[in-house]
Amino acid sequence: MTEAVFRETTADPRTQSVPLSHLSLELGHLYMEDFAAGPERLRRHFDEVRIWVEAARASAARRTGGKRPRISTCFLIDDYFTRFSTPAELVPLILKEAEEAGLVIDYLARESGCAVADRIELAESVMHRLVESPPPGSHGSRPPVSRTGWLANGQRTPTTRNALAEVTVWQPPQETAARNHSVFMDVELWSEKDGRRQWSCPFLAAVWQLARLGLLRHLGEPVLTPRPWDGEDFPHDWDRLPPLLRLNDSATPFSAYRTCTLVPNRFVAVEDAVRLILDQTDVDSGALRQVAERSAGEGAAVPAAVAQRATYVFYEEPIDSSLSEGT
Known part of the structure; x- marks a missing residue:
């Protein structure tokens, strides 16, 4: 006789998987002052990035044994710390300058979406997953990161x-x-003013990396998932623009086994901090297992350490000739 076993459905939490590319290639992560400098600044950025894109693609192909890798591109706009212009004015400019440089942006993201997306406090959720690495001989005198920030x-x-x-x-x-x-x-990781918390750039960038690596979940469900853009005009209010947009219908998945970020060398300190944060984040075990099994099955195994899955190209920004005149 077989004995029936009854179990709460919540007793077996299920981690939903996400589609994955081989590489998530970030074509830019600029601040509002970069956009305020005008189209010429964007043009120089994309012209420099284009040089490194092919190298990143070749590296991804080598890791897949010469097979054509799935590579998606993305671009992150800072609308969290400052807000400049409107999506209706700014987004078409970005897409135009990228296209003229021979680049296609598959996904466009707002940095504020790394703090809160679809009413989910993403940054707060990741903060609760931080596990500090205790130094040898420590005796608990240092307050936890949840208190100090x-x-x-x-x-x-x-x-x-x-x-x-x-x-x-x-x-x-x-x-x-x-x-x-x-x-x-x-x-x-954050500062507080008038009782309101402001997340730091490195911490939001760490959340962004986890999203690009397909490792963010909320109650087992994927978060910061791309929404298709219907081709209509972009809104005049940043809050009306979805946190993550899919601009290219033929794009491979947003998240990937590995990431490569192409940014000016002034971002070195920020990205060093990002890797420190990733090294001390207790990532969802179900998401980690899914990525490990699927990447191994494709012959594209990833490093066990999450921070090692993120690579960078730090390029030297061209000197602005208008600033050097007369010096």
């Missing part, structure tokens, strides 16, 4: 006093996984 990759400089001399004794900070010498980092 700061995340480090080791032991901060301790403040101690010599009881006899009554003087402060300085000690250096120490990286937890130092190799011969420490490279210590302490990253601010």
